[in-house]
Amino acid sequence: MKEVVGSKLTPVPAEVIEVVDETPDTKTFYFKPRARLENPRPGQFTEIYIPGVGEAPVSVSGTGPDGVIMQTVRSIGTLTEYLFKLEKGGLVGIRGPYGRGWPLEKLEGRDVLVIGGGIGLAPLRPVIKEVEKNRSRYGRLSILYGARTPSLLLYKYEFDEYRSIPDSELLLTVDRGDETWTGNVGVVTELIPKATVKPENAIALVCGPEIMMRFTIKALEREGFRENQIYLSLERRMKCGVGLCGHCQVGPYFVCRHGPVFPYWMIKKYFWVDQI
Template identity: 50%
Template sequence: MSDAAFATLMHAQPMVPQVAHVRGRRKDTPDAWTLDLELANGARLIYAPGQFNMLTAFGVGEAAISVSGDPAGGPLIHTIRAVGPVSRALTALEPGDPIGVRGPFGVGWPMAQAEGKDVLLVAGGLGLAPLRPALYRLLGERARFGRVTLLFGARTPEDIVFRHEVESWRARFDIDVDVTVDHAASEWHGHVGVVTTLISRATFDPCNALAMICGPEVMMRFVAMALVEKGFGEDAIYLSMERNMKCAIGHCGHCQLGPTFICRDGPVFTYAQLKRFLAIKEL
């Protein structure tokens, strides 16, 4: 099947998963695994950084999971935290096992708007997974962007996802990486504290910068507020939202937040778009 044929099929039958196979499985943190997937007949899923797929564990159910791989090539990669019956079944899949894929869906990170600007990525926990495709793009086309910074917060050192890769990014001269954890034992020599405490240590020109944030909702709110205080425009701050999703095509209603369907209008939004709604409890 060609790449275009896959996309056409997905559009004609958007609720029907296409069968892929697990080719690789790695444990990233105590409760998160990364799966490498191969679509039938070598088709490739063409996606933009920040987009997501609906993954089916046959007989169990389906969950919305962001793509965490390199949009420029390689296998289709998803990083999944085992938190419910579906995500537990997905993370238990072994190489060779079939898996259902629908997608890609949604609006991703503003890669075009980021050109010529300082780019600040702020990730909380597994929020680094949806940001990784953006980071690959930034590093792969490095000359198009200004200063690139990754601020990453995890609960504990064990919860640092893609740890070796984070270390290799830290060693590069063309990206600033700063990591913090909430709690750590004495062998941790890094920073301890919430991710917002890293912002004042980072270097960027707030008048010509763009931020991409992904993590728990409360963390994203506080990061966005801190960035506004640093001089960021509200429409230069982008967040990736999470809600219950059953269809990913704007038909099931579940993912609404105010006037938006997270699946269709997001998951990536500007802070300016969401600020008002994020401030209202249980909206």
């Protein structure tokens, strides 16, 4: 008897219904899958497929009605180059969502410190939206966000909305300002002592380039955050997304399945080892 195999790695077609320019090299895509996918939880990712080119893992930044998925992508490789050519009505393939996201259940009743660097805000945005939506479930919200230049900040059009969330703050910084920039200049770790969320009864959620996360961990530990109060979202080559292809391993973990979000204590032993 003949049989079909490999269904786990089969994408569903999804239509581009909107494209928003975020920064000179970053766009936000709104995809409408033609078959219903599982509802992504904050911190999860999908695999986006361009036929004839390949797939790439991209974190989910938001969800909309009718299964719409919002994903923010930086043009950095071949696949994203093709993706950027798509306009409204264009098609991609999507699989997912995959992975373990931010620990919402641990955040309940606690203060939340969101720390993003550059495009690292993309997987954190759903947490901000979640706190906004179910405000009473969570304690104080501090969002610390930094980018290299003001033009590289994502979601600028939403910053006022973040600021208007009750009992919250948004602290921004850039490595280099420009003529319009009047805010902080410096790396995101310098914002940590300024945040009103303090380590007592708080959880810090961190995503950004690995070097930024390293300095952030050190700064958080200086403030008194423990290893189990810090969560990181890791980037690796999550080729299959379902823990089978092996590419995304960090130590004994498959980042696609055991992560991409990890409590710091679980990965600490490997996190500082060069090219582990």
